Amino acid sequence: MRNQPEPADLVADSTVLILLDGAEEEPKEEDNTGVLVHRMKVGLEGYVAGTDPASRLNDLLTAAREAALSDRRVSGLTYGHLREEFKFPFFDGLALGPLADFDPFREYGSSHGGYFLQEFWLQYATQPTNATVLVRVEDVET
Amino acid sequence: MPVFISRIESNVSSVLKADRDALLKAARKIVAGRVTYGKNAIRRAVIAAGLGPRLANAVRGASRDTPGGVEGIIFSKAKVKRPGGVFDLLQLFQVDRTIRASQGTFLAIPTKLAGRGTRGAHLSPADYPEHYFLARVKGDRGVLVPRNEPESEPYFILVRVVSQRQRLDLARIKRTLGVDLGPRIIKEWRSKRARVALQLLAA
Numbered sequence: 343m344r345n346q347p348e349p350a351d352l353v354a355d356s357t358v359l360i361l362l363d364g365a366e367e368e369p370k371e372e373d374n375t376g377v378l379v380h381r382m383k384v385g386l387e388g389y390v391a392g393t394d395p396a397s398r399l400n401d402l403l404t405a406a407r408e409a410a411l412s413d414r415r416v417s418g419l420t421y422g423h424l425r426e427e428f429k430f431p432f433f434d435g436l437a438l439g440p441l442a443d444f445d446p447f448r449e450y451g452s453s454h455g456g457y458f459l460q461e462f463w464l465q466y467a468t469q470p471t472n473a474t475v476l477v478r479v480e481d482v483e484t
Numbered sequence: 485m486p487v488f489i490s491r492i493e494s495n496v497s498s499v500l501k502a503d504r505d506a507l508l509k510a511a512r513k514i515v516a517g518r519v520t521y522g523k524n525a526i527r528r529a530v531i532a533a534g535l536g537p538r539l540a541n542a543v544r545g546a547s548r549d550t551p552g553g554v555e556g557i558i559f560s561k562a563k564v565k566r567p568g569g570v571f572d573l574l575q576l577f578q579v580d581r582t583i584r585a586s587q588g589t590f591l592a593i594p595t596k597l598a599g600r601g602t603r604g605a606h607l608s609p610a611d612y613p614e615h616y617f618l619a620r621v622k623g624d625r626g627v628l629v630p631r632n633e634p635e636s637e638p639y640f641i642l643v644r645v646v647s648q649r650q651r652l653d654l655a656r657i658k659r660t661l662g663v664d665l666g667p668r669i670i671k672e673w674r675s676k677r678a679r680v681a682l683q684l685l686a687a
Contacts, residue, residue: 376544376559377572379526380658382518384511384665386504386553 506676507669511554512547514669518661519545519556525657526558530574533652539573577652582645590621590642592628598639609640 523545530540542562548555562573568586585591594606601607609617609628617628617639624645627638 376542376561377563377575378557378559379543379574379654380522380558380661382515382556382661382665383550384515384553384555384669386507386511 503673507673508549508554510672510676511669512549514665514672515554515556516547518665519547519558522556522558522657522661525660526574526654529652529654529657530577533577535573535577535651539577542574574652578650578654580648580650582647584645590626590644591646592640592642593646594640595638597637612639 523543526543527540530543531537539562542560543558544561545556545558547557560572560574564571564573566586583591592609594608598607601611616631618631618634619642620627620629620638621642624643626642628640628642629636629638
């Protein structure tokens with residue numbers, strides 16, 4: 343049987359203990375910042391692993407195609423201009439082939455001076471990781 | 485006659501490195517955005533639960549790089565020290581809780597007669613002189629009255645246990661923080677990747 347508390351005891355009893363019903367664990371300090379409420383972790387390894395050079399070159403080709411199509415200088419360029427400007431030899435025979443997802447017969451001519459973008463070619467230079475992307479536009483009658 | 489109008493000459497490995505950098509930037513941006521969203525949502529929930537702006541402002545957020553990626557954290561600075569231990573108020577309000585005296589029998593709940601202390605704080609019996617009060621106890625409850633005014637209204641009500649229900653539920657907010665996090669990063673990343681390619685083309 344508990345003894346009737348004396349007033350002096352009650353003064354000492356006025357401190358508080360809080361019991362957490364259902365709490366899974368004690369509060370944890372998070373690097374001296376405070377008690378963690380929520381954490382989001384994003385691992386990037388999987389994303390990077392999903393980026394292979396071939397698919398990335400595909401992206402580069404797409405970007406080159408879009409850039410070429412938006413370049414209105416196309417209509418004013420000649421073979422000679424380009425050769426002089428880019429110092430680039432034109433040798434169709436070295437092009438290794440079009441990328442799989444490219445449709446060479448897709449028409450882009452309506453807003454670009456009546457040109458068809460006929461072919462894109464990916465030419466590997468000395469190493470597989472060095473690439474030259476050629477954008478070839480054929481001047482055709484529309 | 486074929487006309488070549490553009491070309492890209494690039495080392496693909498450098499493009500891939502640029503991709504990785506762009507991915508990290510995208511992840512940082514999206515995670516930081518989510519942290520801000522989550523922090524503000526929790527703050528609003530705290531206010532809506534009637535727990536006041538001070539506790540709401542104790543919710544903080546941060547994001548940082550980790551060895552394998554990016555991490556965002558939302559944390560609480562609502563730490564309080566009590567004789568029974570150190571507690572975080574934000575965590576306490578998320579659970580049902582039972583409060584009892586840590587070292588003895590009764591909790592002392594102040595009435596208006598007990599008055600207020602510095603900066604409006606509630607007083608405890610310990611703030612009064614020793615032996616100032618007389619205890620009147622019946623079973624699990626009781627009162628403290630001044631010893632020199634035993635017939636007066638009680639200054640403190642004595643109880644053995646106080647139970648409080650959960651007042652804050654952050655589960656829904658936490659669930660939304662992870663929704664579409666990966667796809668959002670990928671989307672942001674792709675926009676950056678496209679820019680990288682165009683820059684190379686322009687060069």
